[in-house]
Amino acid sequence: MKDNYNNRKHVMTTIFIIVGVILALRLFYLQVIDTKYKISAQNNVLRHVTQYPLRGLIYDRNGKLLVYNEASYDLMVVPRQVRELDTLEFCTLLGISEEEFEQKMQRARNFSHFRPSIFERQLSKETYATFQEKLFRFPGFYVQPRTLRKYPNPIAALTLGYIGEVSQSTIDNDPYYRIGDYIGVSGLENTYEKELRGQKGLKIKLVDVHNREQGSYKDGIFDTVPVHGNDLFTTIDMELQAYGELLMSNKKGAIVAIEPSTGEILALVSTPSFDPNILVGSKRSGNFSRLFNDPDKPLFNRALMAQYPPGSAFKMVNALIALNEGVVKPETRIGCARGYHFRGLTVRCHQHPNPTDVVSSIQFSCNAYYCQVFRSILDNNNYKNVEAGFNAWRNYLKSFGLGIRLGTDLPAVGAGNVPTSAYYDKYHGRNRWRSITVISLAIGQGELGITPLQLANMATIIANRGYYYTPHIVKAVGTPDNHNDKFTTKHHTKIDQKHFEPVVEGMFQVMEAGTGRWSRHDSITICGKTGTVQNPHGENHSTFIAFAPKDEPKIAISVFVENSGYGSVWAAPIASLMIEKYLTGKVKRKELEQRMIDGNLMSAQ
Amino acid sequence: MRKTKNIFQHVDKPLVIIYLMLIFIGWISIYAAVYDDAHKNIYDLSQSYGKQLLWIVTGVFLAIIILAIDGKFFTTLAYPLYAISLILLIAVIFLGVEINASKSWFEIGNFRIQPAEFAKFTTALALAKYLSTFNTKLENLKTKVYSSIIILLPVIIIVLQNDTGSALVYFAFIFVLYREGLSGNWLIVGLIMTALFILALIVNEFILMGSLTLLFLILLYYTPKKKKAIIVISSIYIMSMAFVFAVDYTYDNILQRHQKERIDVLLGREVDLRGAGYNLHQSKIAIGSGGIFGKGFLNGTQTKYNFVPEQSTDFIFCTIGEEWGFVGSVFVIFLFILLLVRLVKLAERQRSTFSRVYGYAVASILFFHIFVNIGMTMGLAPVIGIPLPFISYGGSSMWAFTIMLFIFIKLDAYRLQVL
């Protein structure tokens, strides 16, 4: 066969040899000429010490500290480097038994003979001080500084969240993390992990055979400096948050307070609560399992996750939908015969002036009015059937942020529940259900599930007469002026702004001369609405939503208290006190305040 | 035609000896890299060195089977084997497990198989088969196009698996095409493109494009005013500009973060000692600290403390550098170059084009792996995560390289039977 390119074998061979020589020259440079990479004979070990950065601090809306750092020291061991040592002295210094010493050494050996592992976590300052001086007598051991979280006030535990050792699966998926690193596990620590954590540094130290550090390797040219994490500036009002937790002592429930004009969350209370300081340091695992197994579920963030039927507090939404759909006018009056009656079905109502219009139906919380109105919405002739009417109603709810997950900056936010027509089709059969079948939705009962956050957002919408900003908890990251611009979109509801006035007036009348009058405040124009949720398992739950002042509202709030009977007894006064605290800075109604703090609704169960 | 009685008859002994030396060096280097007091036994199957021995033994077994198979088998089945490997490459996208963000592994029980490793020699077989058919000439456009298709099909699929490193290996085939008659200009174009590629990443694109324009105008001024010359220079200029723009665009808009980081580190743009730059720095410390004679077997400190990541796979050369020093490392490089030169020599003595093309393909692929892998541990090549042939830990690569090499050894032994 003719082969014209036979000579090209020389080109190939030459290329191979040249590249081989290049590699050899590079090796010669690295290994022989350049002394940058050598380790001298007496400094026989390099120790890579991670420089943990300070985690970002967390502030409240007024610049008060919610979370800061405290130095802590882990005792590390590299089993291969451990020499004969005075075990007794070592154990006395650490305050452990010789048996424990053996166990810990074995655990370290099982992990690796060559790589450092944590021998003893978080030495106390005193232990650290005495130990540090004698460290040179214990080759193979060294101290790794790191920081722990500290909370000046025992509040907002679930919102702030906690940090914990990073899991193996996270290490596998993110090269930033190494074994023993800490990571935000829940709350803000989790959502803002990347901002808070900063950047780890690395110090390479020369260590001689006697475990004495001989300074840094090559004057630290390979070292990196840790970068401080970014601080978080939250929207939380520390005083209001603490006050909310105080008012809710010995009660199960939640409070969410929002600044309507911005969507900033002022307070996010979920009780029973706990001191976040107990989830720090060596006590964490014990305390965590205690909290985890507590039947009252203190780790469950009721403010974000719990869904309750809102009860009568939901009536405003139906009023607004009815007005917008044109099925009632503000002045339309509907009679109430101690309830709503239809073919043997009765939704009961209480004694109140009769008949009612939009304003007085809210003021007196008339069930008959809302049953009638709700049926008009669903049976509206503009829609081809009940299902279409129901879907229209459901879309209004979605525009209120109900039945959907509000995209806030906290992890684990519940979507609540607004049943779909498919749900009723499945339950009753297609075209087998009517507006009367789902009548409990008229008064906020039945299959509705709404979280306290959604309820507070609903109050915000009414306060704003028609719109909301996604409720959020971080204002700025890094510096106070570096504003978080993720939450600047105005979400409008499908309700025309003009329909809000009668509803606001109704809520105002609730406080002036309705179910909320016991929680009225002399100088603050509060608009509110009570709700009671039937609880088949015990005492009813109470809800209350409110905002104040009536014009240019500064705070919108929802309060939910489990097993507390009527909304007017517990939820309304707590909301009212919160409003007073926030708007005036102090509370004058001392007697009411004391009654709320003392109320114990948990032992009653 | 005469029958060989012994399957080892006519087998090229130097190649086999170099192969055995390399796998032995690999095995003890893996032992040294992950050595731990608790598991001193080099045969311990729970450790990677024990497993590697398993791969070696099974690999040698595969090699013997290949030597026993009739030499015709590989020519006849070149296309079917190629097709099977393409199907496996596609299947792994849907059925594979995701490791380090790329979906290129099948998991069967405790074992993982990477089809991309095997596709290298099936592609080599297919290319050899195609170029050995009557009437193919690389001077012709048709032959160029068909050859490119054979090479690029697996590349495209492997890129879809998000395993860019393995895909880049296929560009080594340009050497094979060159040997078979592709104009040397293509090699030069390849070099220019590489240079422009690197420049596009380090130099600001406006400065680079400006300089190119200036260069173009100067050339235009000095070249004779012939239509053809002007057209050639202009089209080269336009293509270079487009290429620079494309590279820049790809870097800014298409590459993923970790890919960008690796390029940045290679070009010294960003020194992030905890991220991608960390590997390179630790790797250099390990190799550099080895000095002339090394620290001695099992005495390396840098690789053992896991300062160097992936030390038994992609960064195995660090362990060799640290424990055996300059002398030992150069010896390993010498062995590899010897292997490559021997492959070229044997390829040239083949009577069939098929065997020659295949021989060159083996040499080119090994060359690419060796240069890039050793180069990346010393900061000479991008950290693209491809194994060092015969040395790195891993069943897929051990098997695939062994099969690839022994198919050629078989073809070479069989050459006397080809008329």
Ligand SMILES: [Zn+2]
């Ligand atoms: Zn009534």
